Amino acid sequence: AHRVAGIERADSVALDPHKWLHAPFEVGCALVRDAAAHRGTFAVTPEYLESTPRGLASGEWLHDYGLQTSRGFRALKVWMALKEHGVEKFGRLIDQNIAQAVYLAGLIEAAPRLQLAASPTVNIVCFRYQPGLTGEALKALNTEIMLRLQEQGIAALSDTTVHGEHWLRVAITNHRTRREDLDLLVRETVRLGHGIATQGSAPS
DSSP: OGGGTTGGGOSEEEEOHHHHTOOOSOOOEEEESOHHHHHHHHOOOOGGGOOOSSSGGGSOOGGGGSSOSSOOOTHHHHHHHHHHHOHHHHHHHHHHHHHHHHHHHHHHHHSTTEEESSOOSSSEEEEEEOSSOOHHHHHHHHHHHHHHHHHTTSOOOEEEEETTEEEEEEEOOOTTOOHHHHHHHHHHHHHHHHHHHHHSSOOO
16 A cells, blocks of 8 residues: 555546456556546537437436547456456455565576666566676667567566666566566576577577
8 A cells, every 4th residue: 555655646547457457458547536627628519419408318428538439348347357356356466466576676686697777666677687798788688688588488578778778677467477487587587698698699
């Protein structure tokens, strides 16, 4: 709860239920404090969409709250997931992923030649293999490590830029992730990094 302290003061909050709520892609969500301001931003009422005091056109028009007039029932999959599993279960899974990020950060700090960008506060961990290179050479090395990890089916990590520097990025959102997966990621990153840096190719 401390990670979202003060969220109640926000005018709006955006989130992607197809990530940590594991809803089928794609579904996004915006929570808005002032419904009237929300509606006033998007509502347009041409003659063919006028409301009536009774009948089909007497209810709430969802197109008044976004750009689409016709759209699929995306909210159904979120509702069904929450109905089936409950808020508490999703909360436990989120806490599990955050704990796994802390565990991964510890592995990185203990591993030879791995460098942690910052201690994780949620589920994202940025790190890199650092054999003493700088600039584009360091970026090229870590990009190659990332691509081989992907191609060999070890991990689906990505990369990013933090304070102008290139880092590998791990976002842990899968409820099936286990510590053994993170052990493998670190072990293979070190193996690949050593092989690429010293020989130009990873050892078999």
